[in-house]
Amino acid sequence: MRLSSVYYADVHAALRQALDEEGLDGFLATAPSDVAYLAGFYYAVTERPVYLWFPREGRPLCLVPQLDDEYARLQRIEADIATYAEFPGVVPAERVLAREVASRGRPPARIGVSGGLTLAAHAALTSALSGAELVTSGVVARLRLTKHPEELAWHRQAAGICDEMLAAGRSLIEDALRSGGPLPSEGDLARHVIGYGTDAMYQRYDHVIYTTKLAGALVYAGPNSAHPHGLPSRRRLRDGDTVILSLGAAVGSRFVESERTFVIGEPSAGQRRYFAAAAEAQEVGTAGLRAGRTCAEVNRECLDVIRGHGLGEYIRHRQGHGIGVQNHEPPWVEDGDATVLRAGMVLSSEPGVYVPGHGGYRVSDTVLVTESGQERLTGYPRGLEENVIAP
Secondary structure (H helix, E strand, O other): OOOOHHHHHHHHHHHHHHHHHHOOOEEEEOOHHHHHHHHOOOOOOOOOOOEEEEEOOOOOEEEEEHHHHHHHHHOOOOOEEEEEOOOOOOOOHHHHHHHHHHOOOOOOOEEEEOOOOOHHHHHHHHHHOOOOEEEEOOHHHHHOOEOOHHHHHHHHHHHHHHHHHHHHHHHHHHHHHHHOOOOOEHHHHHHHHHHHHHHHHHHHOOOOOOOOOOEEEEEEEHHHHHOOOOOOOOOEOOOOOEEEEEEEEEEOOEEEEEEEEEEEOOOOHHHHHHHHHHHHHHHHHHHOOOOOOEHHHHHHHHHHHHHHOOOHHHOOOOOEEEOOOOOOEEEEEOOOOOOEOOOOEEEEEOOEEEEOOOEEEEOEEEEEEOOOOEEEOOOOOOOOHHHEEOO
8 A cells, every 4th residue: 555656746746836935945744644645654653753854855854763764664655764763862853853954955944834733842843953943834734635636546445445334333233133132332333333444454455554543433322422522332222213323434544434324213203304404414515515615605505404494503513524644634614714625625524413312413425526516435325214224
């Protein structure tokens, strides 16, 4: 699993142009997702920092802990490799980095860093890179907004696995109903679908890489499903429950989300009403993800559907968010984000209705903005009747 040198050449050329436009001498990537995006290095994140120095001219340099040297070389990363001994180290990593940067030519005056740099790392880098100004910059974040065709191939593969995870979760419930035994708990269901997705990765790919996780699941049923980001509990599913499977998977650390709402048994009038509002909002919101529109206007149009059903008090979150090397990244499909959508962006479309004490209703797809409209990458059935699980 490795993106081609053509992909990295395209990304590097675009970044150099952006650095030139912003008057930056280089960019210092400190976030695992930025390091993966720019150089193709995937590693276990610990207290030991990894720094990727990307100069406006010349080849990138990746500073890694000595214990990761061989692994970085095995990955054939798109950067020169330097190492430091240990953390915190007799000679800290930041001082080693400063020495390596100084050995490569004229000292940089203005270095771009991401907004996620910690205060402690900022202080250590400022001290080591004396004379250089660290400038918070969105140059890499802006590049990551639109996906390269090679990345999209991995997103599509992840979408297929994510849909299979939904089917596996439903099957676990159906098997328990047929056996007449107890239904699985939320925790049981989460463990099952995460295991399915993880196993699928290792069965299908020779070298599995990721920045955070391969597969993830938020599973909640009944009243717990009214908490949009609640964690799975030991509560067992019951007849009459609304069940949300909120699932994610990543191939080559390119993420996808696929979320569906199921009902165990014949849906009540209330369940039908809430589901219909959420499903209609998702249809309108997904259709609105077109090049040239802003995230803010699409979000308002989407959530106005729920308000139009008289359920505005049950809105708990925005329509969606960007997806890429991370499962949550810009842009944000929310009233406060004026980002103009462009072809090649990948976003979630996941409006929801959450009724306290009763349950939640959310249908989510991962959507690619295209030149002519949009394409759902995830395809598991969305309708209520298709997602009723009969006892």
